[in-house]
Amino acid sequence: xxxxxxxxxxxxxxxxxxxxxxxxxxxxxxxxxxxxxxxxxxxxxxxxxxxxxxxxxxxxxxxxxxxxxxxxxxxxxxxxxxxxxxxxxxxxxxxxxxxxxxxxxxxxxxxxxxxxxxxxxxxxxxxxxxxxxxxxxxx
Amino acid sequence: xxxxxxxxxxxxxxxxxxxxxxxxxxxxxxxxxxxxxxxxxxxxxxxxxxxxxxxxxxxxxxxxxxxxxxxxxxxxxxxxxxxx
Numbered sequence: 001x002x003x004x005x006x007x008x009x010x011x012x013x014x015x016x017x018x019x020x021x022x023x024x025x026x027x028x029x030x031x032x033x034x035x036x037x038x039x040x041x042x043x044x045x046x047x048x049x050x051x052x053x054x055x056x057x058x059x060x061x062x063x064x065x066x067x068x069x070x071x072x073x074x075x076x077x078x079x080x081x082x083x084x085x086x087x088x089x090x091x092x093x094x095x096x097x098x099x100x101x102x103x104x105x106x107x108x109x110x111x112x113x114x115x116x117x118x119x120x121x122x123x124x125x126x127x128x129x130x131x132x133x134x135x136x137x138x139x
Numbered sequence: 140x141x142x143x144x145x146x147x148x149x150x151x152x153x154x155x156x157x158x159x160x161x162x163x164x165x166x167x168x169x170x171x172x173x174x175x176x177x178x179x180x181x182x183x184x185x186x187x188x189x190x191x192x193x194x195x196x197x198x199x200x201x202x203x204x205x206x207x208x209x210x211x212x213x214x215x216x217x218x219x220x221x222x223x
Contacts, residue, residue: 007174007215049219058216062174089215091173102175103217 001035003096004065004072008079008088009058012045019059022084026063029075035067038096043103052086062103064096159196163205171204173211176218183209187219 010019019042027037043060052058065072072090079085099105163171169178182190182197182205189209192202212218 009216046217048216049213050216052216060215087215089211091211102172102178 001066001068002072003093004067004090005093005096006063006065006072006075006088006090008061008063009048009052009086010061011053011084011086012055012057012059014059014084016042016044016059018084019061022082023061023063026075026079029078030065030067030071033067033071033074035065035071037063038066039064039098041101041104055086058086060103062101065090066096161196161198161201163201164198171201171208173208173215174217176212179205179209179212179218183218185222187222 010022023040023042027040030037039062041062043062045057046060047057048055076088076090079088163169169175172178182195184190189206192199195202197205209218213220
């Protein structure tokens with residue numbers, strides 16, 4: 001069976017309990033198709049970087065799935081019908097990660113950043129604006 | 140090609156310029172993950188554009204992986220397509 005990471009965004013007006021229920025429904029659909037859900041993370045209500053279907057916030061959920069492709073296709077079909085779901089993304093991965101994902105362990109990662117070779121923790125990003133075009137090469 | 144270019148610029152400049160290496164190669168390099176916004180944030184400009192690898196020194200292979208990760212993060216709304 002193939003391994004997938006699945007993220008979906010639920011509308012901000014639904015309650016966390018309803019999101020959990022939706023996750024359970026999806027899990028049931030996958031299990032009916034012969035798959036299983038190995039991890040289920042709820043990231044909470046997060047603000048979006050841009051408006052999606054007039055929403056500024058959304059409930060994020062991540063599922064790690066080990067299921068055959070038809071089961072995943074069926075689950076995606078049902079998600080498209082559900083109007084509470086703003087968006088979803090299923091990514092096929094070679095291996096599912098254990099433990100909490102990067103989104104949940106952000107806090108404690110800040111400390112270990114400092115000893116990264118070449119990493120300058122005090123400077124986030126590259127502090128220059130956008131470049132218009134590539135300068136001419138000198139040779 | 141790159142090496143030759145570097146030596147000519149070094150000869151012209153009074154101060155030495157350290158050769159940058161790919162931040163995703165070598166031991167204890169971070170894994171590129173589309174969920175890790177904090178990591179990806181360092182490779183986009185203030186406008187939200189992906190920074191070219193000739194500035195960030197990311198290797199060509201890793202730049203492709205990185206671009207894919209940034210685009211995924213944009214799709215699920217955790218990173219902006221454009222900051223106005």
